[in-house]
Amino acid sequence: MPELPEVEVIRRGLKNEILNKRISEVKVLSKNTVKPNSRTFAKELKGKSFLDIDRIGKLLIFELSDKIDFLLVHLKMTGQLIYTDQKEMIAGGHETKPRSSGRLEDVLIEEDLIERVGGRLPNKFTRVIITFNKRGSLYFNDMRKFGYMRIVDERELKKIKSAFGMEPRTKEFTKEGFIKAIKTRNKSIKAVLLDQSIIAGLGNIYTDESLFLSKVDPRRKASSLTDKEISALYKNIEHIIGKAIEYKGTTFSDYSDAKGNKGNFSELLQVYGRTGEKCKICGTKIEKIREAGRGTHFCPKCQF
DNA sequence: AAGATTGTTGCTTA
DNA sequence: TTAAGCAACAATCT
Numbered sequence: 001m002p003e004l005p006e007v008e009v010i011r012r013g014l015k016n017e018i019l020n021k022r023i024s025e026v027k028v029l030s031k032n033t034v035k036p037n038s039r040t041f042a043k044e045l046k047g048k049s050f051l052d053i054d055r056i057g058k059l060l061i062f063e064l065s066d067k068i069d070f071l072l073v074h075l076k077m078t079g080q081l082i083y084t085d086q087k088e089m090i091a092g093g094h095e096t097k098p099r100s101s102g103r104l105e106d107v108l109i110e111e112d113l114i115e116r117v118g119g120r121l122p123n124k125f126t127r128v129i130i131t132f133n134k135r136g137s138l139y140f141n142d143m144r145k146f147g148y149m150r151i152v153d154e155r156e157l158k159k160i161k162s163a164f165g166m167e168p169r170t171k172e173f174t175k176e177g178f179i180k181a182i183k184t185r186n187k188s189i190k191a192v193l194l195d196q197s198i199i200a201g202l203g204n205i206y207t208d209e210s211l212f213l214s215k216v217d218p219r220r221k222a223s224s225l226t227d228k229e230i231s232a233l234y235k236n237i238e239h240i241i242g243k244a245i246e247y248k249g250t251t252f253s254d255y256s257d258a259k260g261n262k263g264n265f266s267e268l269l270q271v272y273g274r275t276g277e278k279c280k281i282c283g284t285k286i287e288k289i290r291e292a293g294r295g296t297h298f299c300p301k302c303q304f
Numbered sequence: 305a306a307g308a309t310t311g312t313t314g315c316t317t318a
Numbered sequence: 319t320t321a322a323g324c325a326a327c328a329a330t331c332t
Binding site: 058077204 | 308310312
């Protein structure tokens, strides 16, 4: 369930840790997770380093030091990217006891990581391990195996990027452009906001939250929204995405940042996951329906 | 024990 | 072309 804010927090965290470090080892524990195949994947990464990490929508883009290829990572629903340079974590499989050095500092760091990640790494959901300079490792965990890692060249990257719509909090995300994008669609506003080719980065949580803040019923046809409503929606999307990044994302079940930390935005959620609870504005019970094929939370009194 | 679940793609139908 | 609905991907929880 990572959406734009969660992926952005991961991107920033990772940038501080792994740039310009030589990749010494690549372990693929689940072959369908990487494309095109395990052998090519490992070969393309080994010996290189990451020069930069970029993002479009929910897709992470790692620039490789050969200046030709890029590593794309999509976390889909349950993917996690966690970096640690704890030797114990790397050395010990989940059946092995941690081999702590015994130094107080190391023990504390290790216990802290276990606390945050919920266990030692790798765990049974670890699909890929990328190790740098024989020390720190980047773990790609993904319970449901929907996520992927993929190497592409510049041409493919360009093509993939072109399929994304405008992205909140960038200069292309203008009020005028947004109004036009909404007004010209006949499907529901919920479906439009979730459509990555129209607006990039919103998922189920921030879509429901933005619509609540804007007092718009998620079932409304996008084209039926007034300029005033769309303007409010525009402002609220910008606001909520910014706020969520500030709070390090929303942790519902699987999300954690690059260091395994949980996000703190959950406490600010107004409707998502609050089915049957009281609306914080009017006290009416929050309802959950199905719209655009997704569980959709809203206040039947505040949103119309 | 059937049904629901965060994201995305692709297929079918209208 | 556009939109809606659904299955699939896999694992877990209720």
